[in-house]
Amino acid sequence: MSFPALSLERVSLALGAFALRDISFSLEMGQVFVILGPSGSGKTMLLETIAGFYKPDSGRIRIGDRDVTQATPETRRIGFMFQDYALFPHLTVAQNINFGLRFRRKDSGSAGNSRIRDLLAQLGLERIAERKPTNLSGGEKQRVALARALAAEPALFLFDEPLSALDASTRDTLRGELKTLLCELGITTIYVTHDLTEALIFADRIAVIRDGALLQVGAPADIFNAPVNEFVAKFVGTDNVIEGRVLSTHDGISEIELATGQIVEAADNGATRSSRVLACIRPEDVVLTCAAPTNSGARNRFSARIVNIEALGPVLKIHLDCGFPLSVYLTRQSFLELGIAKGGQICASIKASVIHLIGCS
Amino acid sequence: MRETNPLQSRMLFFVFSFASGLLLAFILIPLLRMYTTQTPTSLMRIAEMEDVRSAIGLSLEAAFLTALLAVIFGIPLAYILSRAAFPGKGIVEVLVDLPLTVPHTVVGIALLYVFGRTGIIGQPIARLTGLNFWGTISGIVIAMLFVSVPYTVNSARIGFESVDPRLEKVARTLGAGPWRVFSCVTLPLARRGIITGLMLTYARSISEFGAVIILSYYPMTAPVKIYDLFLQSGLGDSSAMAVLFLTVVLILFIILRQLARGLGNTGNKPS
Secondary structure, three states: OOOOOEEEEEEEEEEOOEEEEEEEEEEOOOOEEEEEOOOOOOHHHHHHHHHOOOOOOEEEEEEOOEEOOOOOHHHOOEEEEOOOOOOOOOOOHHHHHHHHHHHHOOOOOHHHHHHHHHHHHHOOOHHHOOOOHHHOOHHHHHHHHHHHHHHOOOOEEEEEOOOOOOOHHHHHHHHHHHHHHHHHHOOOEEEEEOOHHHHHHHOOEEEEEEOOEEEEEEOHHHHHHOOOOHHHHHHOOOOEEEEEEEEEEEOOEEEEEEOOOOEEEEOOOOOOOOOEEEEEEOHHHOEEEOOOOOOOOOOEEEEEEEEEEEEOOOEEEEEEEOOOEEEEEEEHHHHHHHOOOOOOEEEEEEOHHHOEEEEOO | OHHHOHHHOHHHHHHHHHHHHHHHHHHHHHHHHHHHOOOHHHHHHHHOOHHHHHHHHHHHHHHHHHHHHHHHHHHHHHHHHHHOOOOOHHHHHHHHHHHHHOOHHHHHHHHHHHHOOOOOOHHHHHHHHOOOOOOOHHHHHHHHHHHHHHHHHHHHHHHHHOOOHHHHHHHHHOOOOHHHHHHHHHHHHOHHHHHHHHHHHHHHHHHOOHHHHHHOOOOOOHHHHHHHHHHHHOHHHHHHHHHHHHHHHHHHHHHHHHHHHHHHOOOOOOO
16 A cells, blocks of 8 residues: 555644644655745644644644654654755754754764765765855755755655745746756655745645635646636736626536626636626736737627736736726737727737636535 | 944044943943052962962852853753743743842842751751751852842843744754754854853852852852951951952953853854
8 A cells, every 4th residue: 555645634723823724635755735825824834733843733644654643843754944944053064964864864974974975966065065054155055955854864845935035036046946956856845835936836736725724726737727716816816806697608608797797708617507606817818909809719808998007027917997807918019019008998808718717606 | 334323423422432431431440449559569468368369269169150050040941931932921031130139138138048057948958968058158159149140041041042943943853852952953052142141140150249248158258258358457458359359350251251252153153
């Protein structure tokens, strides 16, 4: 019988103002599982509960075939990577790496030394082995922390927003480096973040957490394209979530009357006739044209007034009034070609296939 | 920061420097004046007295033992105060600082009731173990500990608070049990605060007079002996011993400071 690398069964815990509510999931060996949620959603608490810093009030936690629900952190074999990595400032790089080795290995002598040399070599740290961590670069710190965790031979890696305190360009570099390392190491990993981009880059699976409860667990594409509720939709960047009512469903096309009176057609028959739904439209899925296009396959076309223009760097976000509010991403090039100006008129087309419906019970 | 530093103002700088200068002079002048009353011969004469030398030795020894006890009992409390939240924490904090506010003669009298010949702890301990707090170095250490232990607790607490709890957590995940985490991570990282606390406790213990003289007049520590000389032989002899004692203590502290600096500065720079 093979066990999942990690499994949580109905884990609940109340701690002051924070709580974890009935959390269940399991991880396959080597998987990277991203827990995505806003600050204060219980991400770190969940991670620290898995690490053993908090004991659940109820539920079970298993690492492989071991039930670790009541185990102390030092016996769980977990590599915990904190934000800015929490390297021991009083120890050199080599001593930091040796820290875990001392407690894990009985043969801490020459075998231990060769293990340290291997790790230093594997992560390219030989040159800085005798330095103290204070003056290392972000990338060096990241690799030292990984080497230190690896020395203790973890069954599981836990990352607590390791990149969130960095400036944008350093973050991009370290993110790439970390992705490569995680792929090479193939260790089962839970990665906590509030950043959607990080989640999409690292994740084999994503869980969205809010108020200590998992709202949705699934493949990145599922979370991204088929959020289960308005919170998840907004959190993964679906700005346009509009209330409506299903008028009819035929041939895989649902006809929706929006609360503001407009009719849209969605190629999503998950919602039943006459039930109340939320129509989700990602801002990058809307096409803008100067006049109503004659040869477009898009079923939904709206004449819109341009309410506001936000420059976001690589793209612009255009806020439209189609009778209902609609946000649209445009590249700078399209923006110039369309000659968009605040207060002007434009045509917005939305394919039926890009509208995702969330049923409201 | 430089641009906003109020010391950039010429007027403020002048006023502050003047006030600071007065304060430093106020500290230095009495001590220097005392030195000028002495000649090498008067100092030699007093240094040759056996009871003077043993009183100075006793002061150094008792203060050392006090610092040792302060570490053993002060560090656990300091760590609890730095890490734990519990009902009544405020009361514990007040309790820790209490010895700093109680007049030292009052401390001596209070300790007498507990550790004296008929004290509620002193009497049974004397009967059971023969350890007597009245008229022994034990009594001196008890008096010194009471007035000086707040310095160890408070400084060590600041030291512990400067240690990122995530370092302790990460050490746990790396396989270290709670005791190993404390000894291998927390204690070395908090050592600067602990050493500062020890120095202050040692200094405060050496200078203690009021509590010591009431709990344990004999054997005489240096401050008690200086007072005794003042009463028996007048200002001349007592100020000679005062200068001698002060010199010993100053040299000792310069050495300790250097040692502490060496210990405290090995890579534990706040980042």
